[in-house]
Amino acid sequence: MAGLTPVRAGIVILPDQRWSAAAGRWRRAEEYGFAHAWTYDHLGWRDLVDGPWFDAVPTLAAAAGVTSRVRLGTMVASPNFRHPVHFAREVTALDDVSGGRLTLGVGAGGVAGFDNTVLGGEPLPPRARVDRFTEFLAILDPLLRDERVTYHGRYYTAVDARGTPGSLQTPRVPLVVAGLGPRSMRLAARYGAGWVTTVGRMDSLDAWWRAARESAARFADILAATGRDPSTVDRYVSLDAAPVYSLSSAAYYAEAVGRAAECGFTDVLSHWPRAESWYAGDEAVLDDVAASVLPALTRSPHGL
Numbered sequence: 001m002a003g004l005t006p007v008r009a010g011i012v013i014l015p016d017q018r019w020s021a022a023a024g025r026w027r028r029a030e031e032y033g034f035a036h037a038w039t040y041d042h043l044g045w046r047d048l049v050d051g052p053w054f055d056a057v058p059t060l061a062a063a064a065g066v067t068s069r070v071r072l073g074t075m076v077a078s079p080n081f082r083h084p085v086h087f088a089r090e091v092t093a094l095d096d097v098s099g100g101r102l103t104l105g106v107g108a109g110g111v112a113g114f115d116n117t118v119l120g121g122e123p124l125p126p127r128a129r130v131d132r133f134t135e136f137l138a139i140l141d142p143l144l145r146d147e148r149v150t151y152h153g154r155y156y157t158a159v160d161a162r163g164t165p166g167s168l169q170t171p172r173v174p175l176v177v178a179g180l181g182p183r184s185m186r187l188a189a190r191y192g193a194g195w196v197t198t199v200g201r202m203d204s205l206d207a208w209w210r211a212a213r214e215s216a217a218r219f220a221d222i223l224a225a226t227g228r229d230p231s232t233v234d235r236y237v238s239l240d241a242a243p244v245y246s247l248s249s250a251a252y253y254a255e256a257v258g259r260a261a262e263c264g265f266t267d268v269l270s271h272w273p274r275a276e277s278w279y280a281g282d283e284a285v286l287d288d289v290a291a292s293v294l295p296a297l298t299r300s301p302h303g304l
Contacts, residue, residue, distance in 0.1 A: 007265065007268055008267045009034055009267075009294055010034055010036040010037065010267060010268065010269045011029050011032075011269070012240075012269055013026060013029065013037060013039050014040055014045075014271070014278075015053060015054040015059045016048060016274070017052065018052065018054075019054075026062075027066050028286070029070060030069055031290075033290060034294070035267070035297075036267070038269070039074065039075065040074075041075075041076065041077040041105075042056075043081055043115050045114070049114045056077065061094060061098075064098035064101065067101075069101075071103050072098055072101050072102055072103070073102060073103040073104055073105050075196070077106050078110075079108070079129075079132050079135075080115040081115050085156075087140065089163075091144060091167075091173055092144065100168040100169045102169075103174050103176055104173050105178065106133075106140075106175055107178030107179070109129055109132075111123055126181075130184055130187075131155070132155040134187065136155075137177075139151050139161070141172070142163070143162075144167050144173050145167070145171055145172045146164055148162055148163075176196050176236060177191055177195055177196070178196045179195060180199075189228050190226065194233060194266075196237070196238065197215050197219075198241035199211050199215055199238075199241055199242070200241070203243060205242055208241075212259075212265075213262075213263040216235060216237075234267055235267065236269060237260050238269045239270050240279060244256075245271075246270040247271070247289065248281060250285060250292050253270070254292075
């Protein structure tokens with residue numbers, strides 16, 4: 001494992017347990033040595049919609065109370081059911097409660113699913129979702145910098161909104177912007193301390209890794225076109241979007257981390273093993289990964 005290219009490793013913990021059980025996962029995530037730990041931000045997710053399921057904001061506030069070093073965040077929050085003015089208040093509070101350990105993952109939101117329909121709205125087509133996401137970021141970004149915002153858009157309105165006292169971090173909470181297509185990638189280049197991708201669903205593992213490499217190359221081109229220094233933008237990949245679960249074994253996890261580094265990613269994400277259904281696996285693999293793989297992943301964060 002010593003030959004691994006240094007990257008940062010993150011773990012995603014679904015908010016699917018009561019806190020009496022979930023708290024131990026967050027503590028262990030820090031003890032294992034993960035650089036960052038995340039949770040989903042949904043009102044309900046896929047066939048787990050019938051629960052149990054808990055909100056991301058209080059979950060992260062509670063996680064901040066049982067950890068002291070690991071960075072915490074949403075993977076990812078979206079405009080599907082959030083208004084940027086209110087969300088800025090929640091994010092500001094989370095940053096304060098965590099002592100400046102919050103990283104905010106944000107994205108345009110899924111095309112379909114419970115979040116799109118539970119409030120009675122109609123799911124937006126892809127282009128409109130990115131239009132809405134653009135407005136979301138245009139309001140959220142300055143509010144987190146403690147600027148007043150008045151904005152009248154197609155999807156959002158803000159009238160003399162306040163972000164006081166602003167983020168604990170300077171100049172604001174870092175954003176990791178999700179994107180598969182060029183418009184979302186350009187938003188990541190504009191607003192993001194990082195970019196995150198799932199690459200897309202594919203049946204072939206080799207095809208998925210080829211697509212991951214191509215996606216990273218496209219983002220590099222966008223950074224160059226916008227004049228953004230690539231050393232200032234982290235690049236995250238969700239390993240579990242691939243056809244093989246990343247924590248199926250420590251050996252496979254190490255292989256996946258190595259392949260991600262070869263593609264140019266600075267950070268990798270895996271999901272905490274669950275007893276069944278999505279991300280089904282054995283928590284004993286985490287012990288093995290913590291002992292044999294994570295110590296070799298010592299990449300220093302840039303600016304986070």
